[in-house]
Amino acid sequence: MKNLEKVILNIVKELGYVTQAVAFQKTKHEKHGDLSTPIAMQIAKKYSKKPMEVANQIISNLPIVDEVDKVEIVSPGFINFYLAKDYTFSLVKKLITNKKFLVSKINELSQKDYPSDVLIEHTHVNPSKSVHIGHLRNTCIGDSVHKFLNFLDIPNRTVYYQNDIGMQVSALVLAAKKGLNSPENYQNLLLWADDTYSQISKMIEENPEIEEERKQVQKQMFLFDNDDWHLANDYSTKILINILEYLKDIDVTFDFIIKESDVQRSELWEKSFELLKSKKNFYLSKSGDKEGCYLLAMPDKDDKIVVRSNGVATYVANDIALHLWKFGIMKDFDYTELNSPEFKAIPISTQSKTIEYQKPTTKTVINVIGNEQSYPQEVIKEAFGVLGYSDLAENFIHLNYGFVYLSIDSCKLLGLPYEKNDKRVKISGRAGTVLTAKDFIKILEQHLNNNFPESEYIPQIALFTAKYELLKIDTYKDIVFDIQRACDLKGNTGSYILYSFARAKGVLRKNTKNIDDLVFDIEKINESATALLNELSQMPDVLAKFKNTLSPSVVCSYLQNLSMMYNSFYSNNKIIGSSSESNGLIITHLFQESVVILSEVLGLKLISKM
Numbered sequence: 018m019k020n021l022e023k024v025i026l027n028i029v030k031e032l033g034y035v036t037q038a039v040a041f042q043k044t045k046h047e048k049h050g051d052l053s054t055p056i057a058m059q060i061a062k063k064y065s066k067k068p069m070e071v072a073n074q075i076i077s078n079l080p081i082v083d084e085v086d087k088v089e090i091v092s093p094g095f096i097n098f099y100l101a102k103d104y105t106f107s108l109v110k111k112l113i114t115n116k117k118f119l120v121s122k123i124n125e126l127s128q129k130d131y132p133s134d135v136l137i138e139h140t141h142v143n144p145s146k147s148v149h150i151g152h153l154r155n156t157c158i159g160d161s162v163h164k165f166l167n168f169l170d171i172p173n174r175t176v177y178y179q180n181d182i183g184m185q186v187s188a189l190v191l192a193a194k195k196g197l198n199s200p201e202n203y204q205n206l207l208l209w210a211d212d213t214y215s216q217i218s219k220m221i222e223e224n225p226e227i228e229e230e231r232k233q234v235q236k237q238m239f240l241f242d243n244d245d246w247h248l249a250n251d252y253s254t255k256i257l258i259n260i261l262e263y264l265k266d267i268d269v270t271f272d273f274i275i276k277e278s279d280v281q282r283s284e285l286w287e288k289s290f291e292l293l294k295s296k297k298n299f300y301l302s303k304s305g306d307k308e309g310c311y312l313l314a315m316p317d318k319d320d321k322i323v324v325r326s327n328g329v330a331t332y333v334a335n336d337i338a339l340h341l342w343k344f345g346i347m348k349d350f351d352y353t354e355l356n357s358p359e360f361k362a363i364p365i366s367t368q369s370k371t372i373e374y375q376k377p378t379t380k381t382v383i384n385v386i387g388n389e390q391s392y393p394q395e396v397i398k399e400a401f402g403v404l405g406y407s408d409l410a411e412n413f414i415h416l417n418y419g420f421v422y423l424s425i426d427s428c429k430l431l432g433l434p435y436e437k438n439d440k441r442v443k444i445s446g447r448a449g450t451v452l453t454a455k456d457f458i459k460i461l462e463q464h465l466n467n468n469f470p471e472s473e474y475i476p477q478i479a480l481f482t483a484k485y486e487l488l489k490i491d492t493y494k495d496i497v498f499d500i501q502r503a504c505d506l507k508g509n510t511g512s513y514i515l516y517s518f519a520r521a522k523g524v525l526r527k528n529t530k531n532i533d534d535l536v537f538d539i540e541k542i543n544e545s546a547t548a549l550l551n552e553l554s555q556m557p558d559v560l561a562k563f564k565n566t567l568s569p570s571v572v573c574s575y576l577q578n579l580s581m582m583y584n585s586f587y588s589n590n591k592i593i594g595s596s597s598e599s600n601g602l603i604i605t606h607l608f609q610e611s612v613v614i615l616s617e618v619l620g621l622k623l624i625s626k627m
Contacts, residue, residue, distance in 0.1 A: 028078045050097035058094040068094025103539045109553045113610045126561035132380035135173035139385035144256040145185035145214040147453040151421040151444045154487040159385040160269045161569040165618040174272040181253035182278045187235035192217040207259035262359040279366040289338035298403040381412040388417045419495035427500045441497045464504040474624045485511030489573035509577045517580035519627045521609040535599040545586040576615045583608045
């Protein structure tokens with residue numbers, strides 16, 4: 018409605034009023050038109066006028082607009098627009114059949130640009146356990162943003178950050194040295210880690226001496242040339258391969274991998290430290306309780322300690338250094354290839370270069386990291402600003418997301434522990450309440466099999482359902498995952514979307530003619546068809562919101578609403594064999610193709626039959 022907005026803004030200006038924008042909203046009922054604007058009431062309030070008089074002034078000056086069939090004023094001053102049905106149909110058809118046109122409309126409506134190349138970091142599972150449903154939420158969000166930017170033809174790369182020298186790896190090395198379980202008894206090392214990590218963690222918590230042993234192991238690992246380091250490197254690499262093999266199975270891949278050990282060994286922080294010391298807002302405190310500390314002068318907060326008086330860098334220091342590398346301020350790493358029969362070779366950082374690979378120039382960074390990391394991420398962003406890298410600060414994006422909890426009913430179903438007064442249960446490897454993504458999807462398969470007992474596509478339905486469930490809630494909100502509710506065919510679920518899509522495919526399979534040869538008769542269009550076409554015409558607006566917010570939930574809500582409207586259209590109209598067969602088939606085709614587009618940008622794989 019950008020054209021209509023411009024027309025009204027020009028009228029308002031010619032009438033001597035000042036306003037910044039014209040807001041449109043869908044009317045609650047079709048008898049009141051398709052779109053409504055409160056612009057007359059807003060102007061009337063500002064200029065002490067009567068809203069109905071201002072509304073009449075506006076529409077009396079309204080020229081012929083192609084997309085508008087009729088205009089009405091409704092008390093107390095709404096201006097309602099009835100969209101021209103032939104215009105709406107032509108627009109929807111062009112949006113769905115011409116990707117370049119759709120992308121241009123999205124960009125026209127969006128207020129956000131992403132200077133390319135874009136670097137997206139997501140997932141980063143600690144190499145001590147399988148991907149669980151909390152990780153899977155991160156994965157689904159990051160992958161959907163990656164695939165949406167691909168759809169918009171915005172160059173972007175995904176990076177996997179491997180924490181291979183952290184507390185979790187040192188705990189597993191200690192467990193192996195103590196002979197806790199035997200890796201040879203497991204199909205792969207990741208399954209051994211799943212069983213072993215919670216056990217060694219409990220031992221560490223209960224016995225301070227074992228925690229001291231773990232600290233010593235980690236201290237040895239940081240020397241990078243002894244048995245503990247070699248065991249840690251071997252285990253973390255094999256576990257990483259197992260994790261990436263699983264992610265490939267669910268259609269998620271990465272462009273390259275950075276290991277934390279290489280960040281440490283390349284002395285990235287030390288080199289960044291020398292750069293920071295040349296910046297005026299980075300200084301050494303020479304008095305007070307922070308004497309001997311290096312601090313970053315923050316404009317609206319207390320100055321941030323970056324290096325303690327004992328010379329130890331804080332986590333903020335390491336994060337700043339890592340992001341200076343991401344933006345290309347610091348030298349890139351050397352790379353080798355990580356190989357597996359299950360996925361294409363992936364460049365991975367190394368101390369022993371074997372391939373010529375260089376990280377693409379990055380102008381926008383998107384970090385998919387949980388809400389609990391919001392403060393550190395904000396500090397990095399502010400740090401770039403005070404260090405003179407305002408362009409980097411502007412294009413540093415923390416895409417935060419909430420925790421995934423399990424409902425009590427789900428815990429009962431899975432036999433997982435919970436307390437009497439719990440209303441939800443947090444996923445925790447140490448507490449033994451982890452539901453791995455793989456097991457989680459297997460459980461969904463069992464429940465979905467009750468809905469579709471004869472289907473041969475249960476694994477695909479379950480994966481679609483799982484991903485949709487983790488994408489449909491606003492990213493910053495927590496999710497309480499309920500297995501039975503996720504499998505509900507009548508709710509806002511992935512299986513409902515697939516059911517609607519399969520229904521449309523079933524209708525189109527009965528058509529014996531080429532869809533492009535069918536003629537749409539605008540005179541035979543009814544109320545439910547009009548409503549569906551109007552909703553389909555909103556696709557650029559919805560995808561522009563996704564571009565603005567990077568929250569896939571806006572697309573999920575739209576996808577569910579479209580599915581509901583198509584099912585209503587299907588229930589109220591005979592399609593095959595009716596006098597309006599061509600109209601019904603064309604509308605079904607447009608709905609089907611819209612689901613294809615929306616699923617693509619969400620990173621969801623469709624199936625044509627249930």
